[in-house]
Structures are given as C-alpha cells and as structure tokens.
Amino acid sequence: MAKEQASIITIFGGSGDLARRKLYPSLYQLYHRGVLKQHFAVIGTARRPWTNDYYHQIIAESLQDEPNTDAESVRDFASHFYYQSHDVTDSDHYVTLKNLSSKLDEEYGAEGNRLFYMAMAPRFFGTIASHIKSEDLFSKTGYNRLIIEKPFGRDYATAKELNDSIRAAFDEDQIYRIDHYLGKEMVQGLLALRFTNPLLTPIWNKDYIANVQITLAESVGVEERAGYYETAGALRDMVQNHIMQLIAYVAMEQPESFTPEHVHAAKNKLFSHLPVLSAEQAAKDWVRGQYAAGNGQPAYCDEDKVDAGSQIETYVAGKVELDDPRWVGVPFYVRTGKRLPRKTTQITINFKSMGQNIFDTVGCAEARTNRLTVYVEPEQGYTLTLNGKTLGANYELEQHDLDFRQQQADIDAAPEAYERLIRDALSGDQTNFTRWTEQKYTWQYIDAIRQAWDAGASLTKYAAGSNGPAAADELLARDGFEWAEQFK
Numbered sequence: 059m060a061k062e063q064a065s066i067i068t069i070f071g072g073s074g075d076l077a078r079r080k081l082y083p084s085l086y087q088l089y090h091r092g093v094l095k096q097h098f099a100v101i102g103t104a105r106r107p108w109t110n111d112y113y114h115q116i117i118a119e120s121l122q123d124e125p126n127t128d129a130e131s132v133r134d135f136a137s138h139f140y141y142q143s144h145d146v147t148d149s150d151h152y153v154t155l156k157n158l159s160s161k162l163d164e165e166y167g168a169e170g171n172r173l174f175y176m177a178m179a180p181r182f183f184g185t186i187a188s189h190i191k192s193e194d195l196f197s198k199t200g201y202n203r204l205i206i207e208k209p210f211g212r213d214y215a216t217a218k219e220l221n222d223s224i225r226a227a228f229d230e231d232q233i234y235r236i237d238h239y240l241g242k243e244m245v246q247g248l249l250a251l252r253f254t255n256p257l258l259t260p261i262w263n264k265d266y267i268a269n270v271q272i273t274l275a276e277s278v279g280v281e282e283r284a285g286y287y288e289t290a291g292a293l294r295d296m297v298q299n300h301i302m303q304l305i306a307y308v309a310m311e312q313p314e315s316f317t318p319e320h321v322h323a324a325k326n327k328l329f330s331h332l333p334v335l336s337a338e339q340a341a342k343d344w345v346r347g348q349y350a351a352g353n354g355q356p357a358y359c360d361e362d363k364v365d366a367g368s369q370i371e372t373y374v375a376g377k378v379e380l381d382d383p384r385w386v387g388v389p390f391y392v393r394t395g396k397r398l399p400r401k402t403t404q405i406t407i408n409f410k411s412m413g414q415n416i417f418d419t420v421g422c423a424e425a426r427t428n429r430l431t432v433y434v435e436p437e438q439g440y441t442l443t444l445n446g447k448t449l450g451a452n453y454e455l456e457q458h459d460l461d462f463r464q465q466q467a468d469i470d471a472a473p474e475a476y477e478r479l480i481r482d483a484l485s486g487d488q489t490n491f492t493r494w495t496e497q498k499y500t501w502q503y504i505d506a507i508r509q510a511w512d513a514g515a516s517l518t519k520y521a522a523g524s525n526g527p528a529a530a531d532e533l534l535a536r537d538g539f540e541w542a543e544q545f546k
C-alpha cells in the first residue's frame with residue numbers, strides 16, 4: 059500500500075491548461091492510489107475570479123476521461139481544493155495565500171509541508187519565488203519544495219538569470235525542475251536495462267557500439283502552441299531538455315547507487331564531456347528544417363499565429379560527440395520533428411560488426427550488426443536484433459528479433475509521467491528532476507548551435523507527412539551509417 063503524503067500544494071496557474079490536463083488528473087490518481095488521502099489540500103491560484111464551488115466543477119471536468127473515478131471519490135477529492143484569485147505580481151495576495159495555507163494545514167493535518175508548483179509562463183517564476191520568500195510563505199515545521207515547469211530559460215543567459223532568481227529563495231535541494239521525459243516508464247527502464255544485465259553492461263562503450271540514434275518524432279503540427287513555438291523552435295523545445303536527458307541516460311557511467319546524489323553526479327560528469335561546438339562544426343553537424351504543406355496539411359508558415367516568413371525550425375537532426383573516454387568516436391545521432399509520418403520516441407543502439415564471418419567460406423550472406431531498440435512511446439518495450447541461421451540446409455544468415463512489449467492494458471494502468479514526478483516531489487526524491495548544472499551544460503551546447511544557425515546556416519523545407527529533410531540522412535551517410543528506421 060502506498061505511503062500517504064501530507065502536504066499543502068499551491069498551484070500557481072491553477073486555471074491553466076497544464077493544471078487541467080495534467081496536474082489535476084495526476085493528483086487524482088495519487089489520491090486513488092492512497093498517496094494523497096486525508097492530509098492534503100490544494101490551493102489553485104490565478105487571476106480569474108472563480109468561487110470554490112466553480113473550481114470544484116473544473117476539477118471534476120478535468121477528471122471526466124480518467125480511469126478509477128466514481129462520483130463519490132471525485133466529490134471527496136475535489137473537496138480538498140481551494141481557489142484563490144491572485145495576481146502573482148501583487149504582494150498583498152501572498153499574505154492571503156500564506157494565511158490560507160496555515161489554516162488548511164491545521165484543518166487537514168498537513169504536517170507543515172508545502173509544495174509550490176509553478177504552472178505558469180516562465181516570466182513569472184522569478185517574481186513568484188521572490189514573493190514566496192519576501193512574504194515568508196515558507197513553513198517552519200515541514201518541508202518547502204518548488205516544482206518548476208519547462209522551459210527553463212531560452213539560452214544559457216536567461217536560464218542563469220531564472221536560476222539565480224529562484225535560488226535567491228529556494229536551495230537547490232528544494233527545487234524540482236520538471237523534464238517529463240524523466241517520468242516516462244521506458245526512460246526510467248533504460249537504467250534497469252543498462253545496469254542489471256551482464257549481457258549489456260560490459261559492452262556498453264566505444265569498443266562495441268558503433269553509433270546511438272535517438273528519435274522523438276511527432277505527427278502533429280504546432281497546434282495551439284504557435285505563440286510559444288515561434289520564440290523557441292525544436293532545438294530549444296526538444297533537444298536542450300528531453301533529448302539531452304536521454305543522451306545522459308544512455309551514456310552516463312553507472313552511478314555509485316540509485317540515489318539522487320549519485321545519479322546526478324553521473325549525469326553531471328557526462329555533460330561535462332559535451333564539447334561546445336565551433337560555428338563550423340555546429341553548421342556541419344546540425345540540420346534544421348521546417349514543414350511545408352503536404353499530405354493535406356498546411357505549411358508551418360500558414361499556421362495560425364505563425365509569421366509568414368518564420369525561420370523557426372520544426373525539425374532538427376544532429377550529431378553529438380562526447381569527449382568522454384567511454385564514447386570517443388561514437389556518434390550520437392538525434393532527430394526530432396513535427397508533422398512526421400507518425401509519433402514515436404525510440405532509442406537505437408547499433409553495435410559494431412564482428413569483423414570476421416566464418417560462414418563466408420561457405421558462401422553465406424554477410425553477418426549484419428546487432429541492434430538494441432528501446433521503444434519509449436507509444437509502444438513500450440525493446441527489441442534485440444541478432445544474427446541467426448535461416449531454416450534449411452545452407453548456411454544463410456538472417457536477422458532475428460527478440461521482442462519484449464508491455465501490454466497496452468498494463469501501460470494504461472501504470473502511472474503517467476506527471477503522476478510519477480509529483481509523487482517523487484511529495485516524497486522528496488529528486489532523482490528524476492534536473493539539476494542546474496545539467497541545464498548549464500546543455501544550454502551552453504545548444505547556444506553554440508543556435509548561434510551558428512543565426513549566422514546563416516540554411517533552413518530546409520520538408521513536406522508535412524514526409525521523413526524530414528534529406529540532409530538528415532546525409533548527416534549519417536557521411537559517416538557510412540543510416541537511420542535504423544525511416545517512417546514508412
């Protein structure tokens with residue numbers, strides 16, 4: 059049975075899209091599993107003047123498609139929610155929030171624990187943090203923790219500024235920076251695969267691995283996020299955070315133990331081996347594209363709220379080379395894009411060839427390389443591709459896939475990423491959140507690419523529904539490789 063967590067959770071941006079689509083359903087599932095039970099209350103805050111009753115209706119609506127719901131549970135769950143109309147730039151409101159927190163703490167027996175969730179535009183994060191400190195919303199008897207959403211800055215300078223403003227109020231061990239990919243089952247499962255299998259652990263290095271490929275493909279376009287996307291693009295939106303975190307999990311040394319300190323130390327060490335690229339190298343190794351009309355879909359530039367001459371990239375492919383001794387000479391090819399033929403997140407480890415095939419002498423086909431493919435989503439599982447003999451009298455070789463896939467019913471019953479991460483924050487486990495140093499290294503790496511592009515590297519168009527720009531294939535062909543999978 060789950061351990062109950064007592065807390066007063068304050069959600070800044072309580073009327074927003076993230077709160078309704080992700081946070082309330084996740085909190086409900088934690089309630090359903092008994093992590094949240096009696097000793098919790100949630101204060102939702104935003105400017106619009108809602109009543110508590112109306113807020114409870116919003117909570118109930120946000121749970122309409124959730125499993126494990128029934129009218130009585132939803133009513134009881136919603137009764138823990140309190141709405142406070144509040145402009146985060148107005149100091150007076152923080153006094154109201156402070157008094158309400160203390161009152162609810164007493165009423166619900168929340169043991170003096172405070173979890174603050176910033177589910178608003180990042181430009182408000184610094185203001186909120188400094189007001190939490192100046193108006194002293196901190197509890198003296200329990201913990202004070204801050205969950206902060208992405209994007210964490212738009213380059214190194216703004217990320218540092220943001221970090222400094224938060225650190226002026228919270229210590230690093232109180233800050234939980236969300237990268238929801240770290241809450242995904244198969245991302246967490248990657249560490250189990252790597253560090254518990256004697257079949258894999260000893261060969262996870264440059265001597266046996268030819269290249270690594272990471273794909274985060276989306277079939278959707280920019281949807282209603284154009285306002286934000288026009289200021290970000292795929293490099294900032296997907297590579298600096300999700301793809302870099304996946305690289306860390308694939309490439310870091312085995313942590314001394316599975317504790318936040320040791321996992322972050324291993325990631326930190328890995329990221330310290332991310333060399334800052336020269337402008338020439340960045341322009342050579344990083345490809346950017348933007349979707350044009352195709353497959354009955356409009357071009358990015360024709361989407362609502364997008365500038366007709368926008369130079370924002372909706373596709374990125376690149377080659378990451380770590381100067382870590384374990385990985386010297388092993389390219390990590392990454393790609394992410396919108397309006398690709400289908401949605402998939404997968405990681406492919408291509409092993410080196412044996413160099414010798416004794417069956418050559420009997421005229422058989424060439425032995426292919428081995429490959430491990432980890433499916434993160436929507437499928438979850440992995441495939442190990444080995445060489446084997448064809449059925450029959452001759453020594454012909456063919457590839458055999460050893461497959462493992464989670465069943466859809468089990469995936470549906472397992473906690474979703476946000477639920478896992480909120481649960482971790484409630485129990486004080488920072489393993490699956492990012493540290494400032496990780497942000498620092500990855501932004502410095504990304505900034506160099508951005509600067510090279512801004513200096514004139516070209517933006518290629520690709521048809522919506524296609525595989526992306528041909529330059530992404532050439533990037534690998536140049537090194538004698540190809541993408542393990544095209545989205546046919």
Ligand SMILES: NC(=O)c1ccc[n+]([C@@H]2O[C@H](COP(=O)([O-])OP(=O)(O)OC[C@H]3O[C@@H](n4cnc5c(N)ncnc54)[C@H](OP(=O)(O)O)[C@@H]3O)[C@@H](O)[C@H]2O)c1
Nearest residue numbers: 071072073074075076104105106145146177178207208209
């Ligand atoms: N939505 C997602 O799926 C998603 C996914 C990943 C990350 N994120 C991140 O999560 C954060 C929130 O995104 P969102 O999509 O939920 O945004 P959103 O729908 O625009 O919500 C913004 C919230 O902020 C409140 N707000 C705005 N100005 C305020 C002010 N001056 N004082 C008090 N409240 C104010 C709004 O309510 P009022 O208008 O009533 O004040 C609303 O509740 C962003 O950092 C975003 O990048 C979102």
